[in-house]
Amino acid sequence: MKFVVIGGDAAGMSAASRAKRNDSGLAVTVLERSTTVSYSA
Amino acid sequence: MVRTADVFRKKSGIDVRTEHQAEHIDLSEGLVSGHTREGKRFELPFDRLLIATGADPIVPARPGFDLPGVMVVKTLDDAQAIKERITSHPVKRALILGMGYIAMEMAEALRERGIEVAMAKPRARLLPWLPEELAQRVGEELAAHQVALHTVFSVDHIEERGNHLAAVSASGDRLEADLVVVAIGVTPNSRLARDAGLALGPADAIAVDRQMRTSDDRIYAAGDCADAFHVVTGERVWIPLALRANRAGWAVADHLCGREVSLQGVVGSAVFKVFDLEVARTGLTAAEASEAGFDAATVTIKASSKAHSMPGASPILVHMVGDRRSGRLLGAQMVGREGAAHRINTAAVALHAAMTVAQFSESDLAYAPPFGPTWDPLLVGANQLIKAMK
Numbered sequence: 367m368k369f370v371v372i373g374g375d376a377a378g379m380s381a382a383s384r385a386k387r388n389d390s391g392l393a394v395t396v397l398e399r400s401t402t403v404s405y406s407a
Numbered sequence: 408m409v410r411t412a413d414v415f416r417k418k419s420g421i422d423v424r425t426e427h428q429a430e431h432i433d434l435s436e437g438l439v440s441g442h443t444r445e446g447k448r449f450e451l452p453f454d455r456l457l458i459a460t461g462a463d464p465i466v467p468a469r470p471g472f473d474l475p476g477v478m479v480v481k482t483l484d485d486a487q488a489i490k491e492r493i494t495s496h497p498v499k500r501a502l503i504l505g506m507g508y509i510a511m512e513m514a515e516a517l518r519e520r521g522i523e524v525a526m527a528k529p530r531a532r533l534l535p536w537l538p539e540e541l542a543q544r545v546g547e548e549l550a551a552h553q554v555a556l557h558t559v560f561s562v563d564h565i566e567e568r569g570n571h572l573a574a575v576s577a578s579g580d581r582l583e584a585d586l587v588v589v590a591i592g593v594t595p596n597s598r599l600a601r602d603a604g605l606a607l608g609p610a611d612a613i614a615v616d617r618q619m620r621t622s623d624d625r626i627y628a629a630g631d632c633a634d635a636f637h638v639v640t641g642e643r644v645w646i647p648l649a650l651r652a653n654r655a656g657w658a659v660a661d662h663l664c665g666r667e668v669s670l671q672g673v674v675g676s677a678v679f680k681v682f683d684l685e686v687a688r689t690g691l692t693a694a695e696a697s698e699a700g701f702d703a704a705t706v707t708i709k710a711s712s713k714a715h716s717m718p719g720a721s722p723i724l725v726h727m728v729g730d731r732r733s734g735r736l737l738g739a740q741m742v743g744r745e746g747a748a749h750r751i752n753t754a755a756v757a758l759h760a761a762m763t764v765a766q767f768s769e770s771d772l773a774y775a776p777p778f779g780p781t782w783d784p785l786l787v788g789a790n791q792l793i794k795a796m797k
């Protein structure tokens with residue numbers, strides 16, 4: 367399954383990271399308009 | 408903590424594409440498209456999509472708000488840009504537009520660098536969601552740190568004269584500064600969703616259910632761009648804060664992977680520090696409670712942050728709101744030098760548990776002299792509120 371996330375900050379990276387932890391077979395792509403993604407959880 | 412895109416790619420196996428701006432969601436084809444910073448067009452198919460585009464700072468479309476030296480504070484880059492501005496230009500005076508928590512945190516940061524700070528807002532009340540007495544305490548704290556407050560000052564435009572800036576009101580009043588920080592609020596970044604025809608909620612945030620699904624069940628939304636259910640009122644609200652954003656992100660991941668998810672919602676807990684003062688809230692204010700149809704009763708009490716015998720005790724102002732009809736606790740706000748920020752969480756949990764004020768007043772809360780009086784300030788407030796609700 368292809369999971370695409372728009373926005374790589376608190377909500378987006380929480381979802382992307384946990385989705386990947388839940389199911390390593392998932393194809394997770396994050397689109398982030400800025401130069402950095404961050405994650406504070 | 409900021410992790411680089413590389414770490415995510417290598418350690419987590421997440422395909423992170425920075426400098427990729429999404430511009431269009433094609434629901435029928437299941438495609439998201441946009442442009443890279445270099446101007447290259449991209450298109451990406453999805454089975455499930457999460458919109459987590461956050462909120463953008465509001466910048467009035469008035470003349471002069473695009474001048475160099477007029478800056479917003481939202482991202483790390485913004486903060487860096489302000490720092491650079493301060494080091495590359497002589498900034499003696501700063502003007503902050505807005506008096507919310509981000510504006511106040513900016514005021515403190517600038518004062519710490521020895522910069523003169525003035526703040527301006529169009530309306531009369533400082534922190535209108537706080538009861539008058541508590542808001543006044545915040546005003547005193549700002550004044551004690553030489554922050555000038557200009558309420559009822561509506562900026563018509565900003566002018567540049569030489570190296571100096573001036574915010575000018577419609578009536579021609581001027582506030583001069585070398586740096587203007589715009590912190591008047593944020594707005595949900597929901598344009599992609601709106602253009603795709605997804606339902607919007609309060610403040611035009613993307614409407615989501617308890618599984619973070621939008622009106623199209625292949626599309627999730629989470630964080631500052633989306634709304635939430637308020638646990639006390641049951642209504643949709645837009646309260647853009649970090650814990651909800653993180654939690655909503657987790658909920659999406661779990662739901663996506665077939666796990667059972669149903670988020671209860673938010674109670675509007677928030678804290679911030681302004682110089683040596685902690686300001687905290689959870690649940691409804693009296694005005695919000697009345698608006699939601701409750702028969703609101705309120706009390707404001709003054710308690711001590713430590714047992715009276717302890718040196719360094721300082722007052723905590725506690726405001727509490729209850730519903731006369733159901734007896735329920737509806738909200739609490741607190742201001743104090745210490746012991747306000749984390750204490751609010753006690754009331755927050757009581758709101759999640761839908762406790763009555765009487766039940767809350769029976770809570771067995773911890774006591775030792777360095778941490779508070781025998782009767783916790785919230786218990787003192789609850790005891791008084793029971794009487795006010797009769």
Ligand SMILES: Cc1cc2nc3c(=O)[nH]c(=O)nc-3n(C[C@H](O)[C@H](O)[C@H](O)COP(=O)(O)OP(=O)(O)OC[C@H]3O[C@@H](n4cnc5c(N)ncnc54)[C@H](O)[C@@H]3O)c2cc1C
Pocket residue numbers: 372373374375376377378397398399400427428429430459460461462480481482509596599629630631632647648649650652678
């Ligand atoms: C100065 C400041 C202080 C704060 N302090 C607190 C605090 O003390 N406590 C608290 O709870 N909250 C605080 N907040 C709020 C908190 O930062 C937010 O609630 C949280 O960051 C929301 O996370 P998010 O992922 O939903 O959105 P954001 O953090 O806004 O992230 C959204 C991301 O999406 C990207 N994006 C947007 N549109 C697109 C697009 N079209 N294509 C690709 N990428 C896109 C953005 O570049 C951004 O990286 C503060 C905010 C600020 C600005």
